[in-house]
Amino acid sequence: MLGAMSDLSKLLDDTVRPTVVKDLSDLVDRTVAAQSGLTGMAIKSAVAAAKKADGDVVSKSINRFLPDIVDSLAPHWNDYDAEQSAGFGNFLASRQDDVTNDVLTLGDRFAQQGPAAVQKVYSSLRGKTGKIIAPALPEFGDIVERHAK
Template identity: 65%
Template sequence: MSDLSALLTETTRPTVVRDLAELVDTTASSQSGLTGMAIKSALGAVRKAQPDAVAKGIDRFLPEIVRELTPYWEAYSPEQSAGFGNYLASREEDVTSSILKLGDAFADRGPAPVQKVYRSLRDKASSIVAPALPQLGDIVERHAR
């Protein structure tokens, strides 16, 4: 099995970034209620200022995303799991915690408005991230092979 550094190659990285940005869009658009409104408003404001901000952020943090997911990838056995997405979902608490660490670091380095919105949503972040784990894993597996 390949290692996840394949996601960082010059030929693969742009496609991985695009697919992850689409996952962010899909996940954000599926949110409802006040949380959904806050997320959609924040993404709208960010995109108004910089249309490709989500993709640029993902591209910037992709090496860290790969580093966080590598231990799960190394423990994953395709023969014993129904895909890397399901494998991540079966370890929801640990994987979500790893991803939220990245979100925390990203927000801490971002502009004040991003930090403010992130902090307001942080307590609900795991309930937003966890349902997207199967899709995240599927994207990773598709590009790592």
């Protein structure tokens, strides 16, 4: 499905990218806000500290790493058949373990490029990341599909 990849690369187009970044940033904010317990407090504190240093840190990070995110999604997008699935979000959710591993691989790479404080927080939360990411996969996939069309 060669055409599918060209559609996914549309997310990087100058006319589409700002909206993709905004929608994904909003998803991150909602996902962080929905966290509870000790992990939720740790995540919320880490994000709040990052935002205190730079109010646009989430959107800047998404924008910076969007090409890597697109590359990571490409195999899933290429396997996706819109005719046979109930949306790319549900498709990603049905491959939750693989997608979560891909996200963790990206997260590892991103954290290594960040300051020591980010690396420390990320490493302490990494094991719980799958439980945080999984519920957001349907909406994440829907955002990607909406902008790739």
